[in-house]
Amino acid sequence: MLNNLDQNLQYRRSVMRVMLLLVMVGGATFSVINFYRGLWSLAILEMIFAFFAFFLWRKILYISNFQRWVSIFLLPFFTTMVYAMYVPNTSVSIFVWIIAIPMISYLMMGRVQGFWVSIFFIVSGVSVYHYRFIEGNSVIDIADSLNIILGACLMISLAHVYEVNREKNEERLLELASTDTLTGLANRMKLKENFTLYAEYAKRHKSSLAVAIFDLDYFKKINDEHGHHVGDATLCYIANFIKDRVRKTDLLARFGGEEFVLLIVGSKDQDCYKQVDSLRQQLQDTPFIYDEVTLAMTVSAGIATYGNDGLSLDDLLLKADRRLYLAKDNGRNCVVDGSKESEIKNHN
Template identity: 35%
Template sequence: MDTPNHTDLGAALERSRSGLRDSHRRSIMRLLFAVTGSALVIFACLQILNGFWWVGAGELAASAILFFGVWRLRTTRYLQSWIYAYLIALFSFFLAIMVLPEASVSAFVWVLMIPVLAYLLLGKHEGMRLSVPFMLLGGVVYYLHLGDVGSPRVMIDLLNMVLCGVLMLSFIHVYEILREEAEKRLVAMAETDALTGLANRSKFQSTLDRTIAESARSGNEFALVIMDIDHFKVVNDTLGHDAGDHVLKNIAQRLRERLRTTDSVGRLGGEEFGLILRDVKPAVAFELMDELRQRIADRDLTYGQAHIRVTASFGIAQWPDDGRDAQTLFCMADRGLYSGKRAGRNRVARPEGAAPARPREILSGRAS
């Protein structure tokens, strides 16, 4: 069975903190550093020509740091720290140019860029926490810059800036909320089997990879189980694919009902399901699956006028006894599954050559 590594989309997006993956944020930051550094060189020259040499010197120093960052951001592990340092420095610079004695009114439009950059690079929660204080400070500076706000013209200028700032922040915040909700729905659709509602193969693989990593740290055992519905093709051929879908959905419901909350289940494809039983010894894993096998076999399904008797075969692989990586565990569980099928189906079996869970395993296999 081919078991390539899959990315856990939900976990990756959770770690990203915003709607962008870290690789995308890294690329955007390098572009921002390059553009900002180049712009500061130009502004530094203009500031020096206007007599503000100390401002120009500061801008040249900042541009040197930014050009260094363009190179450093390729591989740094501290991307979040670089983002915070850049945004705080940039927003502070916006405020600094506003308080200059001869500041242009157009300088205050940079306040409206604060929420755009903060939300884009930090996400909804951290973006709001960073942008709101700087926008409030920008509003205060603009108020002081206007001077006497008693005249209608000055009051209109102030209200225009305040209204634009509030609307910009509100629209971006609402957009980010809707984007997160849509993204979560898309991730759920990408990771869910449409017919059964269980995790699909890709999601199950990522869960297995994560379980292996966690077990390697904690030392706790777990079992990987491959389950296959016996003679499923007969149901499709005699009663139709709708009947087959009915069987699959019923089996999926039974799996959800009988497994523990710490366990995981997914549909691997066709009539094959995968189960991860956490923190179990081989004997316990066998007992859980043998009980599930018996419950499936004891209950007939009704489809229209037809009664369908369903049985299933199970192959169990134990971590770390049967393998320490996903591919080996899948192969060993498959080996147990087909060993049980060759023995007559409706069995729970471990791979040939593996130590038996306990004597009851042999007796149960013969009685099935």
């Protein structure tokens, strides 16, 4: 998911670079024209923006604080557009740039900031347009005024609808990309993303964080005896069984095959063990019935804790996986954490 968001930001950077190129060329061209026409203040502003656009054009693909630089450039740029229309002897065609403000704002600033920026500068632009170019109350003037206002409203509406739908589609694609297609649980990508957030929270608030790996015992036997469709139904059953019995603050993900990973937040080591072992016991006591086939299922599990067993997800998964296989070697249908691992090794 994070990679997709990075790609979206890179897309905005590329679009911004194209716009900067146009501003750079257009600003320099209009600056020369307005110097020739004697519009000194406007010509100087346009030349400044041409140089500023050149500066950003060279750095925008990798510059940090991208959104801040977008605002630093666009807000004065839009202000200059409105000012250019206010200056005497400028052409009415400048209003074409005012109409483009909503699309630029939404595309580069997002829905919320883009909306308010569009409203402010469109209202300012329309007001200046009426001050400069609408001189009387004739039918033509009224028609011109209505066309300008309706055209501006249309551009804001189209930009807003486009951005709202783009955000919804992006959220849907990101959700699909982070969801296991069979069980509907989080997949590895979402597991990694959430672990990063949980680890930052645990470190900041000195809270506990544990990683538990569940593995269905004798899953291959279910597939061999009853078929893969029963195996798939079994995995969905286990996914829903565990998900319905964990806290909303915890995250359950399918790790692959018949393995599931549970991130447990804010529980002490002993409480984590009790929670995972309770899930194991409940699953053992609740057979799965599918198409007149009754399946008594058990799981083995290994638990690793943040800090004691590692600081990265890979380290914790490796430690939990080793304890999982220790549980398998110890007869299956049991849970092994740090303390149980020591007991088993001392006993052996």
